[in-house]
Amino acid sequence: MATDVEIKEILSGVTTATLTTILLKKGLRNVWIRGAMPIKQGQGRIVGRAFTLRFVPAREDLATPESWSSPKSTRAAIEAMPEDCIAVVDAMGIKDAGIFGDILCARMAKKNIAALVTDGVVRDLDGVLGTNLPVWCSGVAAPPSVAGLTFVDWDQPIGCGGVAVFPNDIIVIDNDGAVVIPAAFINDVLELAPEQERLEGWIMQQVNERAALPGLHPTNAENKARYQEWKRQQAGR
Incomplete structure (x- = not known):
């Protein structure tokens, strides 16, 4: 089994377009995360293991500002992220509630998280850009996550942009978007x-x-x- 250093060294020179072709030949057609595109140009190609986060539709008794202090919160999930992981967030493609803003992205950047990938959107765009955290998403929206989403868990299998993502799957992201390589196929x-x-x-x-x-x-x-x-x-x- 290749080490993470070897995986990054090799795949940093391979486009996501090439990877989708190879995986197609292996029988995997659904590996490109829909809606996750670079928030700005020049973010390059990034390779890392998936750390998953999951939202469900907002429910009024759970999706409240008070929930941000819950043990099961996006804040707690960020603290659980290992260095160099790629945070992959299932936001169900909802585009009118920003899952993370500048403060959360700044904390991720300080923890040396490699990137954020989501089928949802972020908020506080200028601040997020100022953190220099590489972000792949579906756009931006001013309302907070609880306006449309309830955060439920992390480090579990998710569906992001219509693609099944399991913790520790390999994620490769570049200007063409985000591709998931199941761990069993990496070699x-x-x-x-x-x-x-x-x-x-x-x-x-x-x-x-x-x-x-x-x-x-x-x-x-x-x-x-x-x-x-x-x-x-x-x-x-």
């Missing part, structure tokens, strides 16, 4: 992903040299042989 992905990126880089090189797509993408036997020869030449340099 296969680590083996296949760098080669897929290398092949697609060679294909792009051929396209830039005005090669036609038929037989090139996907590659036929002739172009596979050309690619293998190119790889041998690269290795010999």
Whole structure:
């Protein structure tokens, strides 16, 4: 089993687009978290293990400002987050109640949380941006979470953006969004992903040299042989 350092080193060079293709070939079609997009450009590609949080619809006796002091609160969940995890928050796609604001995001940043990923929205946008916590979400809204959501638990299986996410699944995020790699598939992905990126880089090189797509993408036997020869030449340099 690869270490987390090895996982990050390899997958930091692999796009989420490539990962969805590899997982599709493995039979996994539903791995891209809908609605979770970078809150700003330039956040790069981040790899980490999922730390899950879950909201349910607001219920008036539970979704109150007083609930923020409860032992089962977003505040307590943040304190339980391990360094370098990616917080993945199931907000059921609700877009009119911000799950986290600037204070909570600032605490996450101080704890060296790698990123926040949610199918919901955040609030206090200017302050959140000022924390420099990388965020992937569906947008922003001024109302607090309790206006539309009740927080119920953390470190449990969730559904985020229509995707099942289990604690410690590998999350990869970049400008195309967030992809979930089930822990059981990580070794296969680590083996296949760098080669897929290398092949697609060679294909792009051929396209830039005005090669036609038929037989090139996907590659036929002739172009596979050309690619293998190119790889041998690269290795010999």
